Amino acid sequence: MHEFELIKNYFLKLSKRSPSSLDLNDDVFFDKKNKLVVSVDTYTEGNHFINFKKPDLVIKKIIRSSISDLICKGVKPKYYFISGSGNKKTFSKSNLSKISKSLNQEQHKYKICLSGGDTVFSNKLSFTITSIGFANDIIYRNKARLNDDIYVSGNLGDSYMGLLFLGNKIKLNNLLGKYFTSQYFMPNIQLKLSKQIKKFANTSIDISDGLLADLHKMINSQKLSYKLDLKKIPISKNLEKVLNLNKLSKVKYISNGDDYQVLFTASKNKRRIIKKISTNYRIKLTKIGLIQSINKKSCLIDNKNRIISLKNKGYFHKF
Numbered sequence: 001m002h003e004f005e006l007i008k009n010y011f012l013k014l015s016k017r018s019p020s021s022l023d024l025n026d027d028v029f030f031d032k033k034n035k036l037v038v039s040v041d042t043y044t045e046g047n048h049f050i051n052f053k054k055p056d057l058v059i060k061k062i063i064r065s066s067i068s069d070l071i072c073k074g075v076k077p078k079y080y081f082i083s084g085s086g087n088k089k090t091f092s093k094s095n096l097s098k099i100s101k102s103l104n105q106e107q108h109k110y111k112i113c114l115s116g117g118d119t120v121f122s123n124k125l126s127f128t129i130t131s132i133g134f135a136n137d138i139i140y141r142n143k144a145r146l147n148d149d150i151y152v153s154g155n156l157g158d159s160y161m162g163l164l165f166l167g168n169k170i171k172l173n174n175l176l177g178k179y180f181t182s183q184y185f186m187p188n189i190q191l192k193l194s195k196q197i198k199k200f201a202n203t204s205i206d207i208s209d210g211l212l213a214d215l216h217k218m219i220n221s222q223k224l225s226y227k228l229d230l231k232k233i234p235i236s237k238n239l240e241k242v243l244n245l246n247k248l249s250k251v252k253y254i255s256n257g258d259d260y261q262v263l264f265t266a267s268k269n270k271r272r273i274i275k276k277i278s279t280n281y282r283i284k285l286t287k288i289g290l291i292q293s294i295n296k297k298s299c300l301i302d303n304k305n306r307i308i309s310l311k312n313k314g315y316f317h318k319f
Contacts, residue, residue, distance in 0.1 A: 025221065026141045027069040027205065037133045039069035045125040050166055052090050052125055056098040057185035059127075063106045065208060066129035068189045068260040072206040073140075074198040075133040076191070079115040082129055085122035110191055139264070142221045143203040148265035150226060150289040151274065153190045155236040156211060158183035160256035172242065179238050187260040196277045197264065204264035210255040212300070214263055219291070225298040228289035230254075230308060251300070251308055265291055 007024050015021035020031040029038040043062045045052055052058060067077040082103075084091070107113060115132075162184025164170045165177055172180065197204060205218040211233070215226055233254050235243075243250055266274060271287075278285040300308045 022140065028073055028075075028138065030073075030135075030138050032137070035134045035136055037070060037073065037075045037135055037138060039066060039131045040128065041066045041069065041131075042126060042128045050163070052095070054185065055090075055095040056102040059099050059102045060106055061185045061187070062127055062129055063103070063110075063112075064187055064189050065258075065260050066131045067110060067112065068187075068206040068208070068262075070131055070133045071189060071191060071194040072197075072204045072262045072264070073135075073138040074194055074201070074204075075135045075138060076194045077110060077112050077131050077133045079132040080112050080129055081116045081132075082114065082127060083118040083120075084125075084127045085120045086125045087121060087123050090125045091119070137198065139198060139201050139204045141203055141205060141218050144219050144222060144224055144265045144291045145202055145267060146224065146291060146293060147268065148202055148291040149268060149271065149287050150215070150228065150263070150265050150291060151285050151287050152207070152211070152234065152261055152263050153193060153286075154188055154259070154261040154284050155234045155239070156207070156259050156261065157235050157239050157250075157253040157256070159187055159258040159260075160253055161239055161242060163256075163258065170242075170246070176238060176242060183236075184258065187258070189260050190262055190283055192281050193262055193283055196281065196283075197262065199277070200266045200270040200274050201264040202266060204262060207259040207261050207263050208257055210257040211259075211263065212255045213257070216298075218263060218265075223294040225292050225294050225296050226289055227292055227296070227298070228300045230300055231303045232286060232288045234284065234286045234288075251302075 012024055015024050020029055022028070022030060027039055030036070041062070043049065049058045049061060063080065066080065070077045103114060158180055161170070162180035162182070165172050165180050166184065203218055205214050207214050209217075219226070230251055233250075235250065235254065239253065242248070243253065274285055277283065302308055
């Protein structure tokens with residue numbers, strides 16, 4: 001069963017008395033009256049991270065991926081709660097010390113504060129992060145407009161290449177291996193964008209499951225489609241180098257998830273302010289496509305304007 005089917009069939013009706021739940025079709029809970037914004041994410045070993053050999057880096061990955069849910073809504077994260085299930089091996093004194101040190105580093109970097117949590121014994125390692133921020137308003141899903149430009153922050157694909165490297169599915173030299181490993185565990189989330197994005201975005205989401213999968217979620221209840229230009233989708237110079245050296249196709253590396261960049265749409269009359277904010281705050285913001293009528297099929301095109309067929313459109317939660 002697909003994640004959306006599960007929510008619709010079993011849980012949506014339970015949230016109807018709570019408008020702040022946003023019909024369970026957004027990344028956050030938003031209580032406008034109390035200006036409260038909440039996001040909850042669960043991460044399991046073997047699914048959201050390969051193993052726990054680097055606990056210090058795993059914790060950084062899950063903290064950043066969690067607060068990115070708030071950032072893409074135009075909300076600055078302030079508090080977080082962390083709950084973990086594990087055993088004596090995973091929660092050894094050495095690992096707990098590394099986890100504590102990493103959390104301290106992340107708190108200083110993103111100006112957030114640990115505010116509670118829970119622990120439970122289990123042979124299945126998992127973490128649940130609750131992130132909290134405060135705002136007068138947020139940027140919702142499903143608010144795209146016909147002919148909106150589609151933008152993405154940063155670069156895509158580095159995290160996936162890091163995953164392939166860590167899984168011994170591709171060979172890289174030491175320098176590139178370190179770079180992509182770092183991008184996998186410590187995605188460059190756009191905290192500065194949280195203060196600016198409300199000035200121009202109509203709708204937004206963070207890219208966790210993959211560019212195409214998350215773009216679909218962002219407009220899933222609207223009678224709209226999209227057109228993306230492959231050549232405009234931004235990748236790092238390092239990823240471009242690896243793709244060229246190994247004669248790999250770019251299209252297979254831009255929609256695999258774990259990027260935690262911000263995907264948003266904006267009206268064409270916002271192009272100037274977007275360019276200005278991108279320059280002034282040194283945030284890479286790239287226009288990659290267009291929102292179009294549902295009468296046209298969603299598509300990804302190559303440099304000759306030919307439609308590209310993708311077998312893997314990202315990660316979809318199934319039960």
